[in-house]
Amino acid sequence: MADVLSVGVNLEAFAQAISAIQALRSSVSRVFDCLKDGMRNKETLEGREKAFIAHFQDNLHSVNRDLNELERLSNLVGKPSENHPLHNSGLLSLDPVQDKTPLYSQLLQAYKWSNKLQYHAGLASGLLNQQSLKRSANQMGVSAKRRPKAQPTTLVLPPQYVDDVISRIDRMFPEMSIHLSRPNGTSAMLLVTLGKVLKVIVVMRSLFIDRTIVKGYNENVYTEDGKLDIWSKSNYQVFQKVTDHATTALLHYQLPQMPDVVVRSFMMSPCWMRTVNSPLLPQTCKGTTSYRNRCLVIAVVAPVSVAAVLSP
Amino acid sequence: MTSPEASPRSVSQMPVAEGKSVQQTVELLTRKLEMLGAEKQGTFCVDCETYHTAASTLGSQGQAGKLMYVMHNSEYPLSCFALFENGPCLIADTNFDVLMVKLKGFFQSAKASKIETRGTRYQYCDFLVKVGTVTMGPSARGISVEVEYGPCVVASDCWNLLLEFLQSFLGSHTPGAPAVFGNRHDAVYGPADTMAQYMELFNKIRKQQQVPVAGIR
Numbered sequence: 001m002a003d004v005l006s007v008g009v010n011l012e013a014f015a016q017a018i019s020a021i022q023a024l025r026s027s028v029s030r031v032f033d034c035l036k037d038g039m040r041n042k043e044t045l046e047g048r049e050k051a052f053i054a055h056f057q058d059n060l061h062s063v064n065r066d067l068n069e070l071e072r073l074s075n076l077v078g079k080p081s082e083n084h085p086l087h088n089s090g091l092l093s094l095d096p097v098q099d100k101t102p103l104y105s106q107l108l109q110a111y112k113w114s115n116k117l118q119y120h121a122g123l124a125s126g127l128l129n130q131q132s133l134k135r136s137a138n139q140m141g142v143s144a145k146r147r148p149k150a151q152p153t154t155l156v157l158p159p160q161y162v163d164d165v166i167s168r169i170d171r172m173f174p175e176m177s178i179h180l181s182r183p184n185g186t187s188a189m190l191l192v193t194l195g196k197v198l199k200v201i202v203v204m205r206s207l208f209i210d211r212t213i214v215k216g217y218n219e220n221v222y223t224e225d226g227k228l229d230i231w232s233k234s235n236y237q238v239f240q241k242v243t244d245h246a247t248t249a250l251l252h253y254q255l256p257q258m259p260d261v262v263v264r265s266f267m268m269s270p271c272w273m274r275t276v277n278s279p280l281l282p283q284t285c286k287g288t289t290s291y292r293n294r295c296l297v298i299a300v301v302a303p304v305s306v307a308a309v310l311s312p
Numbered sequence: 313m314t315s316p317e318a319s320p321r322s323v324s325q326m327p328v329a330e331g332k333s334v335q336q337t338v339e340l341l342t343r344k345l346e347m348l349g350a351e352k353q354g355t356f357c358v359d360c361e362t363y364h365t366a367a368s369t370l371g372s373q374g375q376a377g378k379l380m381y382v383m384h385n386s387e388y389p390l391s392c393f394a395l396f397e398n399g400p401c402l403i404a405d406t407n408f409d410v411l412m413v414k415l416k417g418f419f420q421s422a423k424a425s426k427i428e429t430r431g432t433r434y435q436y437c438d439f440l441v442k443v444g445t446v447t448m449g450p451s452a453r454g455i456s457v458e459v460e461y462g463p464c465v466v467a468s469d470c471w472n473l474l475l476e477f478l479q480s481f482l483g484s485h486t487p488g489a490p491a492v493f494g495n496r497h498d499a500v501y502g503p504a505d506t507m508a509q510y511m512e513l514f515n516k517i518r519k520q521q522q523v524p525v526a527g528i529r
Contacts (some may be wrong), residue, residue, distance in 0.1 A: 196466050196500065216463045218317045236438045236463040 017073040024066035031059040157206045162188055165207065165260045169267050176267070183227050191221060191228060192267070198239060200246070203230055207259035209250045209266060214243040316403070320467040320501040321460040322474050323509035324487035325446075325516065334445055334452040341443050341457070342432065344481045350434035356442050357386045358456075359428035360514050363412065363419040380419060381514075382412060383507050393507040401504035424449060427514045429456045438462045439477055446517050454517045456510075457482065467493045467501045 034055055042048040089107055163180060166188070170178040179191040187210070190202040196217050203211045215221055215234040223229040234240055249269055253262045329337045346352075365377040383393045384406075392408040395401040404411075412419060431444030440460040446453050459478055464470040471493050478486045491512075492505040 196498070197464075197469070217465045218319065234463075238438055238463045 013073055013076040017070060017077055020066060020070040020073050024063065024070055027059060027062040027066050031056070031063060034059050155206050155208075159186055159188070162204070162207055165263060166190065169264055172268075181228060189228050189230065193217075198242070201228060201230055204263075207263060209263060212243065212246045212250060214239045214246055316502050317465050317500050318503045318506065319440075319460050319462045320464055320470055320474070320493070321458050321506050321509070322471075322478065322487065322490055322493075323456065323458045323506065323513055324478070324482075324490075325513055326443075326455040326457050326482060326485050328455065334455060338431065338443060338445055338455055341455070341481070342434070345434050345436070345441060345443070348436060348481060350436035350439075350441060353433045353435045353440075355386075355431065356433050356444065357384075357428060357430045358444070358510050359384050359426065360511065362422040362425035364422055366416075366418055366420050379422075381511050382409070383510065385503070385507065385510075388503055391503075393504065395504070395507060395511060397511075401507060403504060427453075427518065429510075431456075446514070448518070454520065456513055458506075465500055466498055467505070468498065 034052075039048040039052045042051060089104070159182070166178055166180050170176070175195045177193045179193075181189050181191070183189060187206070188204045190200075190204065192200040192202060194200070198217055199215050199219070199221055201213045201215070201221060202209055211230070213230065213233065216236055216239055219234060219236075221229055234243065250266055253265050253269075255262050326337065326341065328334055329340065332340070360381050360383045363380045363382060365380070378396055378399075381395050383395070385391070385393070390405055392404050392406050393401060394404065394408065402408075427446065427448045429444035429446045431442060434441045434443070438461060440462065442456075442458040442460075444456045444458075446456050457478075459474055461470045461474055461477075471489055475486065475489075490509050492501075492508055
């Protein structure tokens with residue numbers, strides 16, 4: 001029980017208080033015995049009365065003494081500890097049916113867990129705030145009143161403009177072909193095919209890149225309905241890793257005012273181009289040991305690209 | 313219709329270890345694979361029957377009869393492959409077997425020619441490894457090892473990676489690059505290439521002497 005340690009200092013007083021209660025009980029019962037017994041047989045009536053009264057008074061005094069003793073000891077024992085983490089719910093710990101409904105211990109566990117969670121969440125938010133991933137044009141710290149009222153215009157671009165930008169990028173590289181479609185409203189979905197190595201599905205929101213999925217050349221990118229499948233991941237671990245790196249790249253390249261530069265940089269980033277010029281699946285590289293690392297040698301290439309500074 | 317794509321595979325033969333039987337060598341290999349971390353994923357079977365052109369169809373020039381191989385692969389359960397030694401490969405559906413019966417006049421089955429390999433498939437990351445015992449009739453004649461690298465489609469891109477992986481568990485028995493890999497750079501690999509490799513392997517094993525059964529299994 002959690003209370004044992006906090007009351008430990010007064011355990012002696014506790015024990016003494018319990019024996020004081022027993023003493024009090026016995027003196028009270030002696031009083032009633034005396035009354036029950038009545039007057040003892042003496043020569044004169046006065047003598048009998050006096051003896052009875054004296055006896056009765058003795059018993060009452062002893063009751064008084066024991067009661068005072070008990071009060072003194074109970075003050076020493078003090079109140080139960082205030083260290084209950086759950087205050088009133090801590091009284092649940094006194095429930096004798098501990099095995100069947102371990103409410104108190106479960107409550108304590110839940111409380112400790114939520115405390116830890118809060119602490120970790122605080123740490124994580126501190127770390128995450130250092131790397132700002134907000135891609136909006138508004139700056140942080142500017143109060144709502146001073147923020148410009150007008151909506152950012154880069155979010156509402158005519159689809160024709162988006163088409164033009166994409167077709168211009170399409171013509172940049174011979175091995176890369178981009179196919180644009182709009183199956184779900186105005187957001188463009190690009191299917192980029194890179195040589196015979198991989199296919200990339202890029203979901204856009206006007207000219208901002210929202211998500212990408214990288215799949216192998218031989219994998220099916222369409223659902224059974226014939227629509228572009230933008231959700232299922234690749235079956236191969238290599239391409240799952242490349243998807244992660246591509247997502248990092250698209251979060252890294254941020255220029256809220258000039259989204260077409262961002263798109264061009266994303267397409268040109270070494271993330272893709274290295275894979276075409278020298279094959280994605282690498283030549284023997286000495287010095288690494290496990291196959292996981294070698295299959296995923298793009299993991300070596302892509303962080304270098306992501307760390308590169310964007311040059312408009 | 314576009315030609316079918318498949319992930320490049322390397323089919324090779326693993327020589328039986330000295331002083332051990334075929335079964336024991338297969339067990340050695342599979343244990344090595346499991347220690348590497350591969351997961352078992354079912355079984356596979358590739359079989360091959362030989363047919364030769366019937367004498368009646370041979371022209372007066374006395375040209376030698378060609379050998380045709382009809383193969384099945386459990387990876388493509390609904391297909392049947394028919395190939396000539398250096399010639400084209402036909403990919404048909406399973407009714408082709410029935411058709412061969414009807415073509416008895418032109419193609420006759422060579423006696424006792426059925427050769428097959430059966431074994432387990434292992435998946436390790438993006439690699440698929442199949443280790444099988446090659447049997448001809450009742451006797452085990454050798455061991456076939458096939459390694460496939462899933463994400464790739466062009467053979468020449470990933471041969472080096474396949475080679476390294478093979479070296480890790482075959483050690484000194486690692487094969488050289490298969491002929492089909494070197495033929496066409498940047499060409500898309502297909503199932504016909506796999507069956508061609510199996511055909512070469514089976515022919516090689518047929519010509520080998522029977523593996524002496526040494527020791528108790």
